[in-house]
Amino acid sequence: MxxxxxxxxxxxxxxxxxxxxxxxxxxxxxxxxxxxxxxxxxxxxxxxxxxxxxxxxxxxxxxxxxxxxxxxxxxxxxxxxxxxxxxxxxxxxxxxxxxxxxxxxxxxxxxxxxxxxxxxxxxxxxxxxxxxxxxxxxxRYFPLSIYVRDVITSGKIGTVSRTSADLSMHMVPEKTFDDSHRMVNPDLAGGALLDLGIYSLTWIFQTLYTTQKEPKAPSSVLSAMRKYKLGTDEQTSMLLTFPATSDRGEAHGIATTGMRTSADPDGKGTAGPSIRVQGEEGEIQIYHPAFRPTKTKLVLKDGTVEEKDWPQPGPGKGSGWKNGFGGSFQPEGEGQGMFWEADECAHALKEGRKEGKYESLQESLEIMRVMDKVREQNEMKLPEKIETLEYPTKL
Ligand SMILES: NC(=O)c1ccc[n+]([C@@H]2O[C@H](COP(=O)([O-])OP(=O)(O)OC[C@H]3O[C@@H](n4cnc5c(N)ncnc54)[C@H](OP(=O)(O)O)[C@@H]3O)[C@@H](O)[C@H]2O)c1
CATH class of the missing domain: 3.40.50.720 (NAD(P)-binding Rossmann-like Domain)
Structure with missing residues (x-):
């Protein structure tokens, strides 16, 4: 073939x-x-x-x-x-x-x-x-994420009514970034929400929205934001409500993000999972980091506990190949995991699809609307040239 x-x-x-x-x-x-x-x-x-x-x-x-x-x-x-x-x-x-x-x-x-x-x-x-x-x-494209969504839609943990998800990374902004850095600089649309909070929202959405039957119902949001000196956010907390659908009652999502605390202070998972998806029959837990998790734990009311490790595949030891981000590398031969989304692009183009299988453009838009609302509730504005629809605009 x-x-x-x-x-x-x-x-x-x-x-x-x-x-x-x-x-x-x-x-x-x-x-x-x-x-x-x-x-x-x-x-x-x-x-x-x-x-x-x-x-x-x-x-x-x-x-x-x-x-x-x-x-x-x-x-x-x-x-x-x-x-x-x-x-x-x-x-x-x-x-x-x-x-x-x-x-x-x-x-x-x-x-x-x-x-x-x-x-x-x-x-x-x-x-x-x-x-x-x-x-x-x-x-979204990791086998781990597919497994979590399957656990939910299979009914294993019963009807899900709440997900909490935190992506906080201890990188005290005034010590870690100069004012021009994209993590804090309003001219580069900085702040925790758009950079890290998107992953907390990803977990809320892929467990409470992607898994809904059609027609899917978008959420409302209430939020609080702690600002950094440059006006971008350094810590944001969001409470999302997804209305009842034909197959499920109202569900709540608690999404948090920040740069002063850590979802995994000792780097060993001692603080517990950073994501919990809770249903009537049990819950599924996902361990930090929310963007590249490698461990899940299924805990059921009947006493079942199922832990799973999800190492990223790759060419393996002896390949002399390494990948990673921000100066930290995975073990030799283990991929970062960005190839799953690349594979989805290839499959979509091969099959003639115009969007991703596990995150529709409509869903990306709903998440973007939540982030807009959160910024509006907390008066976090970005420069006009960044927010404009005018094209081309020189940045
Ligand atoms: N999926 C993930 O795990 C992940 C991780 C980190 C970041 N990201 C996302 O990837 C994007 C880039 O992040 P990054 O960490 O790669 O940033 P980065 O290291 O600062 O790189 C950004 C690149 O964008 C280009 N660029 C064009 N105009 C720029 C400007 N005015 N200021 C700064 N850079 C400019 C530059 O490349 P040239 O000079 O060559 O044009 C620069 O090297 C962000 O949207 C971030 O959210 C994703």
Whole structure:
């Protein structure tokens, strides 16, 4: 059987762009995926061609990939099937729109855009041009996430009425970031909510919304926010209410995020799970970190306890290959896990689908609307040029 090859263009050369491009190297067969393969064919930097060339040197197996010194050139490359947008959130709308307007399919990093109207516009353009568009919430595509959703829909823990999810990372902002850093800088749409809180919301949504029968009901939200000196948030707490549906009563989601506390203070899981999905017959627990969990525990009323480990696959020891993010690496031969979302892009394009299987564009939009509401409730504004629908806008 001949394989479907997806040819990737990487837009931006920062931390996550490198992690993602590296994760495209292992043969998908090492994770049981036999019908597709990935190839990085080009990368672009907004600063210089040299920067893109240096970036490609850090990635295995991309010797013949092209390097571009502008995003515009990448979009014009006819050899590129899909572009992975890996700029700061502030730039996603402008950059993803550039790709879509240029006729390219797009996988865009989280948070999808700065606000919901921007995402509505991207969806409209993708539909008009019949292009694939997906938010790069990699966690959704992990076998672990599929298992958790299956536990819920199978009825094993009974009717679910509450999920709590925390992604707090101890990185005291005034000690960790200078004011220009994308984690805190309003000009780069900084703050805990859009960067980390999106994962807490992902767990609330994939357990209380994705698992609903159609038609799905969106949630309302109440929130509190502690601001950093620059006006972006350093800690945010959200209470979501999903109304009763035909198959379930009202359900509540408690999503928290922050930069001063940690969901896993000793790094060993001693503090317990950071995510709990609770039903009438028991619960399923997921351990920190919410973006790349590797351990679950199912606890049922009848005394059943089922612990599972979910290591990420890869080419294994002896391969001389490593991946990771932010200076910390997984053991030799173990993937980061970003390939699952890449595989979903390949399968979607092979099958002619225009959105992701486990997070519809409608769901991404509902989450974006929740984040807009939370920012509105707490008067967290971003600069006009970041929130605008005007295109092109120079940032
Ligand atoms: N899925 C995950 O696990 C994960 C982890 C971390 C981050 N992310 C997401 O990925 C995105 C990028 O994060 P990152 O940590 O990779 O950021 P980063 O290391 O700061 O890289 C961002 C890149 O964007 C490009 N860029 C264009 N205009 C820029 C500007 N005005 N300021 C800064 N950079 C600019 C730069 O590349 P060029 O100069 O080459 O154009 C830069 O290297 C964010 O949306 C973040 O939420 C996801």
């Amino acid at each position: 001949s394989k479907f090859t997806l040819k990737w263009g990487i837009l931006a050369t920062g931390g996550i762009a490198e992690t993602f491009a590296r994760d495209l190297w292992p043969n998908p067969e090492c994770r049981g995926v036999k019908d597709i393969e990935h190839k990085v064919v080009a990368a672009a930097s907004s600063s210089s061609k040299k920067r893109a060339e240096d970036f490609l040197k850090e990635v295995r197996g991309v010797e013949d990939a092209k390097a571009y010194g502008s995003y515009e050139e990448l979009v014009k490359d006819p050899n590129v099937d899909i572009i992975y947008v890996a700029t700061p959130h502030s730039h996603h709308y402008q950059n993803a729109r550039l790709c879509l307007e240029g006729g390219k399919n797009v996988l865009c990093e989280k948070a999808f855009t700065s606000n919901a109207p921007q995402l509505e516009k991207l969806i409209e353009i993708a539909k008009e041009k019949n292009l694939f568009l997906m938010e790069a919430v990699w966690t």
